[in-house]
Amino acid sequence: MICRMSLLFLFCILLISFNVYSEEITCEIDKDTTLIKSGESVISKIETTGAISCMVAGENIFVARGGSGVDIYKVTAEKKVERISTLTLPNEAIGFRLDGENISVITATFSYVGIKKNTDGSFSTISVARNIFGQKAGFVVSAAKEEKIGQQKVSQETKRIQGKVIEVTPGYAIIDLGAKDGIEKNMRIEILSMEQKKTYNIKTQAYEMMPSMESTAVSPVVQVSEDRCMIRIGRGNRAEVGDIALLTEKPLSETLYSPSYEKNLHRIYGRISPFVGINTLTVGSLVSVMYDYTFSIPLKIEGGLRNAGILFSKSNTSPFQLDLIPSYNTDLFEVGLGGGYSYSGHELKRNFTFLQKVRLGAIDGTNFTMWNSFIYQEKHSSWFSFDMAGSESGSQIKNVGDPCTPNKDREYEFAWNGFDIEASTPVSKSVNLFTHWAYSQAGWFMGEIGIKNFVKGNDGDGTIIIPVSIGGAAVVDYKGKKTPVLVCNPDTKKLEYETDWTDEGFGGPIVSIGIDYRWK
Known part of the structure; x- marks a missing residue:
């Protein structure tokens, strides 16, 4: 009798577990709120001011919040969402990269910062996996140094002069870089789009929301103040508030004879x-x-x-x-x-x-x-x-x-x-x-x-x-x-x-x- 009751109990546990995890857990950024979904149903709405992108890996949800770092949540068997860690980074977190079981944060300086799971279930950062761009013209190179992040250290060897688009008017964009950052008139700024797009990951065989990082403009600086500069957006070029702005030596991207036409x-x-x-x-x-x-x-x-x-x-x-x-x-x-x-x-x-x-x-x-x-x-x-x-x-x-x-x-x-x-x-x-x-x-x-x-x-x-x-x-x-x-x-x-x-x-x-x- 006891044996039968035990088998019935185990069967119920397996059935409950199957029902809980049979529906895929996904996440979606909606302005300053992260929506956690099970199938088509929203099971939690989390206030995540400044959220840029999110990713689901196993039972955990990772939310990149720019300068506020990375928030990590766990979905329980009862479909409750709990925050278990917040990671602080030296640069703004803008996205994630999943390579097998290894998770990395993509930062605004285009470095990969690794994340590891601790024995107590919390998460912490490990050293930078690699820099996406490497050392090129238009970069400011500092001596290799160690920056402490919590109890971990990040090796940061290369930085690129980069800022953000903070305002857009017809034909122009304002960047939060100025004379104090070495910006001068007629220098060139490249704009990288932060528009969230679904990208298919062949390893996870799932679509993930990621910043597109598409180059949408290479434009000349026309005005400079101490902490800001203005660039002229030419025909066929685009810039949106929040896009990344990088000092570059690339040729200007404006084309008069075959400019692209803006959508929507x-x-x-x-x-x-x-x-x-x-x-x-x-x-x-x-x-x-x-x-x-x-x-x-x-x-x-x-x-x-x-x-x-x-x-x-x-x-x-x-x-x-x-x-x-x-x-x-x-x-x-x-x-x-x-x-x-x-x-x-x-x-x-x-x-x-x-x-x-x-x-x-x-x-x-x-x-x-x-x-x-x-x-x-x-x-x-x-x-x-x-x-x-x-x-x-x-x-x-x-x-x-x-x-x-x-x-x-x-x-x-x-x-x-x-x-x-x-x-x-x-x-x-x-x-x-x-x-x-x-x-x-x-x-x-x-x-x-x-x-x-x-x-x-x-x-x-x-x-x-x-x-x-x-x-x-x-x-x-x-x-x-x-x-x-x-x-x-x-x-x-x-x-x-x-x-x-x-x-x-x-x-x-x-x-x-x-x-x-x-x-x-």
Whole structure:
């Protein structure tokens, strides 16, 4: 009996243990809180101010908290989380490296500091495993020395002049390094991203959140104070608060002709192109207002009012094109298919449209962009042939409103509706030269050449670009006039006079101005 009870007790213990550990323990940084999860359920929320990254190894959770060191927690069998150690380091803790059963802390000076588990279950540091970079140009080398960390010692042979990004404004970043650190104007600073990204560890066969350490800019120092400096962030370069800043001798990374485009970015852009009609008493304008959003994946959504023509004449014609187009989008290439609606003073040129878009080159660098538009419209020719109801084909008909039978059903087709082409290339760090041409059967035409002025920012968050140009534009005024020719309306199946459409163009020279604003 006692034996059976013992076996039952052991079975229950094994079952409980299986249920506790069958779900994987993971961690996630959410601002100043570390979330501990069992499967999809959050089992604990720990306040970890300044936390940068975390890692799970066995029953322990390691949290890197920058200058506050490393906090180590233990998950009990009851899924309770207890802090068991806090390690102080000579430099900021920014991440972890797991090599088999060996755990190392990655510091802001790019050294690996080893961690060992003591017999009492606590943890302490051991000597630096190795320096990631080694001794290179742009480093400040000090004599080898021993720095005591708790009861352990860390051998620190190499230090690199490094700081942090503490403020970002459009086109510039402020670094917490200044004249006291040996920083001078025109020196170069490299920015390493601290953005947390999931990285697959082939040894643990699991994804871990780690700082990407991607080099996002090599920029010149433009201003220096005693304890701070300002760098200019060029086109295609990025910097965020908290990123690491390193003195470097690498070449500047700004590229004018093929800059990368920032992700997760909103953009609104448009222009107005007024004109006075030559040899007429008309005033008109072409207006565009567009919006797009670039996702972190290669996807962009773009839409808005493109090339709306406004003509103040006897009929006050206002043709326009509404567009919505998703596209596969990369820094140097974009292709998209979408749809829209075209409105015209000509009733047969009003309908839904099919759109194509192709861009070759960088948006803010050298590029060629083309939109093609195709309209779904009726073939009006089917209206011209008919049979008189109840009479022989070809009978003479003279009365409007008499019943009739069309010889053909209403027919539709895709017809080419127009294009919109732009080419652009940089001529300086703050100016692009561009030319733009557009035409639509809905009733407008324009051509212009001008410059885009980067008045604020470097093409990322907070950027403001003002395009100005000169050229010519015209808006077409369509007028319908009834003729003596009778046709059979396929909808009403009654006779009516044919409408003869005439067009008259009004146009003249234009001076355009616009805006291109971007934000996150």
